[in-house]
Amino acid sequence: MRYAGMQLLLDDIKSDLSVAQAVPAMTTDGRCMRCGQKQAVTLPIGWRYCPVCVNLGRVVEGQSLFRFEAPRFPPTASLTWQGELTHAQQQASAELCASVKAQREHLLWAVTGAGKTEMLFPAIAQLLNKGGRVGVAAPRIDVVRELAPRLAQAFAHTPMAVRYGGAPWPKQDVQLTVLTTHQLLRYYHCFDLLVIDEVDAFPFAHDAALMYAAQHAVIGSMVWLSATPDQKLLQQGRRGKIGLSTLPRRFHGYPLPVPKLAWVKKVHLPQQLPQPLLDQLKKLVTTHRVLLFVPDIDWLRPIVKALRRQLNVAVQSVHAQDEAREAKVLAFRAGEIQVMVTTTILERGVTIHRCAVVVLSADSPRFGHDALIQMAGRAGRAADSPDDPVWFYVQHYTRDLQVAITTIEQLNHMKAG
Amino acid sequence: MACVLCGQPIQIEWTLTKIFTLTKVRAPHLCRACLRQFTRIDQANACPGCGRADSPTLCYDCQRWQKAGYPLLHHRAVFQYDGAMKSFIQQYKGLGDWRLHVAFQDLIQPPKSTYVPIPTEAGHYQARGFDPVLGLFDHLSLHQWLEKADTPVPQAQKNRAGRLMTPQSFSVRPLVSLAQISQITLLDDLYTTGRTLYHAADALREAGFHGTITSFSLIR
Incomplete structure (x- = not known):
């Protein structure tokens, strides 16, 4: 059965409805049965819909949600992974x-x-x-x-x-x-x-x-x-x-790279990049690929422009609405891009071999301590390069910076268990 | 205020001019990041006939309307129909997310006139639960003088030739008196070929209206 385990609106379903159990899509007091939220909006015609989950198709009062059973599969031997766990x-x-x-x-x-x-x-x-x-x-x-x-x-x-x-x-x-x-x-x-x-x-x-x-x-x-x-x-x-x-340990057993702080004045950012940052980047690109995080999507364009002028390597940027997002991340992973300037969109789930991390304006309120830990966590992920450098460029020392750095240090001292 | 597209809080930028000149400040319904996705039409370089972007002289399509004997509508539109606007329309009209109807109201300021919205078909109104054009413009004082008969295929599902061949389906509601009025501005969500708006103008003239008819839409 194609829709096993799903709950769908009539418009989504292209097969037999008789096997589904129909339930009211919205309760009489305006709670959406799909997302559980009670924020129904009344339409000019008089009925209500749920705006919270509208992107998956509109749940309207008086309509049904069709729920399909999820039968079990026959037993099998499923794991084909050959690797070993530490x-x-x-x-x-x-x-x-x-x-x-x-x-x-x-x-x-x-x-x-x-x-x-x-x-x-x-x-x-x-x-x-x-x-x-x-x-x-x-x-x-x-x-x-x-x-x-x-x-x-x-x-x-x-x-x-x-x-x-x-x-x-x-x-x-x-x-x-x-x-x-x-x-x-x-x-x-x-x-x-x-x-x-x-x-x-x-x-x-x-x-x-x-x-x-x-x-x-x-x-x-x-x-x-x-x-x-x-x-x-x-x-x-x-x-x-x-x-x-x-x-608390990475699979390769090495500690997490601890971010180093560097002080810069932020007044002219992003139009003018501070010279110490440029010097640092010039040094980093000789040995590493670099993920450069910035707090504002508007910073991407001027910074990419400046870096292309200053560094003799391939520089690109990527952000959430970027249509070429998937392709750019692949190109960065493949080594076709040396410096990737990005927003927090790449803070998680991305593994790049031999990758240095630089966070510009790491004291920005847009970066919480968890974001800072995640961004720093892009470095040193491979066993043959566990100590990729992580630099936080800041003007002020903030609570989030402190929490991020001490958490990383504590994890490095913690025993598994 | 939260942005109706992304839900993030909106910060109004207060300037001294805004505070001291007592101009009416309309609260925006979109945050800056969301608004930036849309492309505004530069009015100085828009086609004088249909408001198309980057066409400072009368465009080919408008010349054809003129040759066919239609007085030009001198249409104006605020935004271009690009990817961002397509997904806005998809969420507003396609998914039926009524909350979005206010999204551009602080930017929709057509010149003073008598505003007549292009009506939606009864069948579409029943399915959506709202009239998308009335929604976009409901901050203006609207005169719902036109009626539309149900048509078998909506304009959105036709190609250009199909759109242009669409027969007249508008009529002026009975008992509407047009005698006192000198200017009407037709309002629509989207100008594509102009067929819809020129039909609506025809219907008004057939009902005895002799003044000027112009038109305005959110998107071109």
């Missing part, structure tokens, strides 16, 4: 498997570059082997695109679907689904295991509709993954309300 990874992975078996929520707090995805494989395999359904969701489309091929390789014989806005609809029912957290709104009581990667990232973090969607899409256990979990989730873990595994 001792610390194995331990976290075993804790995770135990939580999944007990149908308990679990938080996996692993530093950037710890090999979170690989640690998931045994838990995912455990459920797929029993014929269960597994969803792996991430808030950002870039992370979904990075996760999908790795999962497809690790479970080579398991049909997998990748779902994000604009992607074609799956033609058949699949056991393994990789999707954006927005797409979870289309699933109901479907996944025996649902993994939410980068749980603290926009747009999932602080979005009540997406949290509702995640909780209703799952029927078994939920696993949260993060390198920078928020206090609420961490506290639940520490108090034993949910399972918690901590992995």
Whole structure:
């Protein structure tokens, strides 16, 4: 059955409706049954619709949501991944498997570059082997695109679907689904295991509709993954309300690169780049690719222009609305671009070999401590280059800078467990 | 105020001129980042007939309307129909997200006139639950004098030739008196070939209107 485990509007459905269970799409008091939010807007004609999840098709009062059952698959041996986990990874992975078996929520707090995805494989395999359904969701489309091929390789014989806005609809029912957290709104009581990667990232973090969607899409256990979990989730873990595994080491065993601070005056940014920054970049490009983070999308153009003049290497920029976003990230990964100037859009889920990180105006209020940790986490991810430099260019020392740097230092001193 | 497109809070930039000259400041409904995606038409270089961007002299299409005997509408439009505007229209009219109707109201300031909106078909109104043109302009005082009969295929699903061959489907509502009025500005969301607006102007003239008819739309 093509729509197994989904909840859809009439317009979405191109096959037999009789197998679906129809429920009212909106309650009489104006709560949307798809996203759980009560923010209905009244149309001039008199009926109400839900504006919160309208991008997935409009939920209107008086209409139905069609829910399709999610039958089990026959048991198989699913894992085709041949790699090995480190001792610390194995331990976290075993804790995770135990939580999944007990149908308990679990938080996996692993530093950037710890090999979170690989640690998931045994838990995912455990459920797929029993014929269960597994969803792996991430808030950002870039992370979904990075996760999908790795999962497809690790479970080579398991049909997998990748779902994000604009992607074609799956033609058949699949056991393994990789999707954006927005797409979870289309699933109901479907996944025996649902993994939410980068749980603290926009747009999932602080979005009540997406949290509702995640909780209703799952029927078994939920696993949260993060390198920078928020206090609420961490506290639940520490108090034993949910399972918690901590992995403070990268898979290669080297400590996280600690950001170094450099002071600059910001008055002429972004039109004039300070000379010390230019000197630093000139030095870095001889040995590394460079991710240069800036706080404002308007800074990209003047900075790219200046760097192209000053540095004799390929410089590009990428931002959220960039139509060539996917191609540019691929070109950067392939080494065709030496310096990538970007906003926080590339702070997560991107792994570049031998990559130095420079954050310009790291004291900007736009960069919270978790963003700073994530950006610094793009450096030193490979075993043959674990100490790629990380520079924060600032005018003032802020609370977020302090929290970010001390957290990284603490993680470097922490023991696994 | 939150931006109706991205939900981020909007900061109004107060300048001393705004505060001291007592000009009416309309609260924007889009944040700067969202507004920047859209391309405004430079009015000084727009076609005098249809408001098309980068056509300071009368464009070929307008010359054809003129040759066919239509008095030009001297159409004006605020934005170009580019990718950003297509996705706006998709969310507003396609998905039916009524909240967006206010998005550009602080920027839609047609010259003073008697405003007559192009009506939506009854069938479309039933499906959407609102009239997209009335929504965009509901900060103006509107005169709903035109009616539209249901047509089998909407304009949006036709090609250029198909659009131009569309027969007249507008009529002026009974009991509307046009005698006292010297100027009418027709309002629409989108000007593509001009066929819709010229039909509407014809309908007004057939009903006995003798004044000037111009037109205005959000997008060209």
